Amino acid sequence: MNTIERIDVAILCPIRLEFDTVRKQLKNTISVEDENYGFSFDVGSIQCENREWRVALIETGPKVGNMQVKTNNVILALRPKFIFLVGIAAGFKDARIGDVVVGEKAYGYESGKETKDGFKPRVDSDRPSPKLFSLACRLAREFDRKNNTHKLIIGPIASGDKLLATHDSHTVQLIHKHYENTQAVEMEAIGFYKAATQFLEDGVQFLIIRGISDLMNEKEKTETDGSREIAAERAVEFLLYILEHLPISKNKKKEIPFSMMVFFLAQPYSNWLRLKKREKAKLVFYKNEIGLILPEEEQEVIKLNTVERYTMPGDFAPNWVKVTFVKRGNREAIFFSENKAFGLGSIIGSSKRMYQYLKPYAVS
Numbered sequence: 001m002n003t004i005e006r007i008d009v010a011i012l013c014p015i016r017l018e019f020d021t022v023r024k025q026l027k028n029t030i031s032v033e034d035e036n037y038g039f040s041f042d043v044g045s046i047q048c049e050n051r052e053w054r055v056a057l058i059e060t061g062p063k064v065g066n067m068q069v070k071t072n073n074v075i076l077a078l079r080p081k082f083i084f085l086v087g088i089a090a091g092f093k094d095a096r097i098g099d100v101v102v103g104e105k106a107y108g109y110e111s112g113k114e115t116k117d118g119f120k121p122r123v124d125s126d127r128p129s130p131k132l133f134s135l136a137c138r139l140a141r142e143f144d145r146k147n148n149t150h151k152l153i154i155g156p157i158a159s160g161d162k163l164l165a166t167h168d169s170h171t172v173q174l175i176h177k178h179y180e181n182t183q184a185v186e187m188e189a190i191g192f193y194k195a196a197t198q199f200l201e202d203g204v205q206f207l208i209i210r211g212i213s214d215l216m217n218e219k220e221k222t223e224t225d226g227s228r229e230i231a232a233e234r235a236v237e238f239l240l241y242i243l244e245h246l247p248i249s250k251n252k253k254k255e256i257p258f259s260m261m262v263f264f265l266a267q268p269y270s271n272w273l274r275l276k277k278r279e280k281a282k283l284v285f286y287k288n289e290i291g292l293i294l295p296e297e298e299q300e301v302i303k304l305n306t307v308e309r310y311t312m313p314g315d316f317a318p319n320w321v322k323v324t325f326v327k328r329g330n331r332e333a334i335f336f337s338e339n340k341a342f343g344l345g346s347i348i349g350s351s352k353r354m355y356q357y358l359k360p361y362a363v364s
Contacts, residue, residue, distance in 0.1 A: 006054055007043070007054055007055070007056045007078040007079065007080045008053045008054045008055065008080060008081050008082065009046075009053050009054070009055045009056070009080055009081070009082045009083070009084070009243065010055070010056045010057075010058065010074050010075070010078055010080040010082070010083040010084070011055060011056070011057050011058070011083075011084050011086055011239070012058050012060050012067070012070065012071065012074065012083065012084065012085045012086070012192065013057070013058070013059055013060065013085075013086055013087050014059075014060050014061060014062045014067065014085075014087055014186075014187070014188050015059070015061075015062065015087065015088075016059060017088070017228055017229070017232055018059075018086060018087035018088060018232050018235075019057065019059040021229070021232040021233055021235075021236050022057055022086060022236055022239075023042060023044075023057055025046055025236065025240065026042065026044030026045065026046060026055060026057065027044055027045050027046070027047065028044055028045055029042050029043065029044035030042070030043050030044070031043075032056075034073075034077050034078075036077060037073040037074075037076065037077045038073075039058065039070065039073060039074070039077075041056050041057060041058040041074075042056070042057045042058075043055070043056050043057075044057070046240070046243060048240075048243050048244045049244060050244070050248065051248055053243055053246075056074070056078050056080065058070065058074055060188075062187045062188060063161050063187055063188065063191075064108065064110075064159055064160060064161055064187065064188060064190055064191035065161075065191060066188075066191070067085070067187075067188035067191035067192050067195070068191035068192070068194055068195045069191075069195075071083070071085075071191065071192050071195035071196055072195040072198070075195070075196065075199050075204055080204065081203070081204070081205065082132065082204075082205045082206070082207075082246065083196060083204060083205070083206045084206070084207055084208070084209060084239060085103075085188060085189065085192045085206075085207075085208045085209070086208075086209050086210075086235050086236060086239050087186070087188075087210060087211070087232065087235060088186075088210060088211050088212070088213040088228055088231040088232050088235065089101065089157065089184035089185060089186040089210035089211070089212060089213070089231075090164070090184065090185045090186065090212070090213070090214050090215065090216040091183070091184060091212035091214065091215045091216060092158070092175070092182045092183055092184055092185050092215075092216045093155075093180070093181065093182060093183055094153060094155075094183060095151075095153055095155075095183045095184055095212045095215075096150075096151070096212060096215070097212055097213065097214060097215065097227055097230075097231070098149065098150040098211070098212060098227075098230055098231065098234060099150050099151045099152070099153055099211075099212045099234075100150065100151075100152045100153065100209065100210070100211050100212070100234050100235055100237075100238050101153045101154075101155060101157060101183045101184040101209075101210045101211075101212065102133075102136050102137075102140060102152065102153070102154050102155075102207065102208070102209055102210075102238075103128060103155075103156070103157045103184075103189055103193070103207065103208030103209075103210070104127070104128070104133070104154050104155050104156055105125045105126065105127045105128075105156045105157075105193075106125060106126050106127075106156070106157050106158075106159055106189035106190040106192070106193045106208065107123065107124065107125050107156055107157070107158040107159070107175075107179045107182065107189075107190065108124035108125070108159060108160065108190035109158045109159070109160045109171065109174060109175050109178070109179060110160040110161065110162070111123070111124035123178070123179075124190065125156075125190070126190060126193035126194050126197055127193065127197075128193065128206055128207045128208065129196070129200055129204070129205040129206050129207070131205055132205035132206065132207045132242075133207060135242070135245065135246070135247075136154075136207055136242060137154055139238075139241055139242060139245055140152040140154055140238075143238060143241055150234060152238060153183050155181060155182070155183030155184075156179065156181055156182050156183060157182065157183065157184045157185070157186060157189040157208060157210060158175050158179050158182040158184070158185050158186075158189075159185070159186050159187055159188055159189040159190045159191070160187065160190075161187060162187075163187070164185060164216065172185075172216060175216075184210050184212060185216050186210060189208050189210075192206070192208060193206070193208070207242075209235045209238055209239055209242075210231075210235060211230070211231030211232055211233070211234045211235035211236075212231055213227045213228040213230075213231035213232075214227060303325060303326075304323045304324070304325050304358070304361045304362045305323075305324045305325055305326065305331075305362065306322075306323065306324045306362055307321065307322075307323050307355065307358045307359045307361065307362040308321070308322050308323075308355075309321060309322075309351045309352070309355050310322040310335065310351070318351055319351050320335050320336060320351055321335070321336040321351045321354045321355050321358060322334070322335055322336075323336070323358060323362070336351070336354050336358075
């Protein structure tokens with residue numbers, strides 16, 4: 001992947017029409033290929049009154065499972081502060097063509113059990129991040145007062161892999177019966193919220209915005225020339241309104257706050273003896289798990305057993321952090337130095353900052 005200084009906002013669009021509508025708002029756009037996670041995207045900027053947002057725009061393709069995988073990969077690869085799913089959908093219940101629906105929750109209408117008496121739905125739902133959703137609700141009221149042409153609706157979105165082309169299908173009747181407060185129907189929402197929710201504790205904020213291009217209850221009659229374009233434009237219009245009002249964090253994004261050098265040690269004799277040196281090793285942190293990436297080896301998720309400050313023989317202070325974990329049945333240790341220059345761990349630097357960061361990842 002090309003070097004990107006930062007990504008503030010990631011925007012996911014299932015289809016090309018939605019992607020192109022958002023892309024018109026980006027400036028200084030470049031195309032980027034992520035080699036680790038295997039997806040391409042455009043990077044550009046959106047200028048607002050109070051700041052400029054660095055934006056990654058990804059065309060994901062449709063369907064729930066695909067969206068769940070893509071959302072997960074985008075967050076892992078780009079670490080955005082905010083991530084949005086933006087596009088069009090079929091209106092349900094109160095929504096009309098040209099309205100905009102903000103996803104208060106997502107239903108997975110295909111979740112259930114097949115029995116001899118037929119399909120028994122089980123409610124499967126996920127929600128947006130609370131802070132961003134609360135902001136969107138407040139802005140929706142302001143936005144509504146400024147617009148006479150269409151409404152902004154806060155409500156549930158139902159999603160599944162079926163392409164629903166007729167209002168009298170069994171699936172549409174199922175949504176009416178079991179998910180009666182649904183305001184929009186599409187094919188990605190539940191996958192997006194399920195994936196993004198896993199990163200809620202990391203501070204990632206996420207939301208779905210859908211413009212209504214046709215009505216599910218009268219689908220054969222309501223989709224007209226230009227309605228899809230109008231729906232996409234209105235969804236993007238509210239997205240831009242949100243970007244104008246997003247809070248600017250005074251704190252730096254939570255990242256690994258040190259340049260680290262990772263070593264596997266058989267015996268910790270001194271700073272100068274390092275067996276199996278891995279200068280390019282990386283650790284990806286998430287909750288109490290660590291993804292270990294070594295040159296020419298696949299990523300492996302491990303759990304830290306212990307984290308402690310460590311004084312090597314000959315050191316004058318505990319300038320190292322030692323973590324232990326079990327890998328393939330063997331207990332192993334990793335020693336961290338806060339300095340890139342080999343051997344300087346015993347001379348300069350402090351392990352306190354590293355220790356405070358790593359300690360929450362230990363399971364014992």
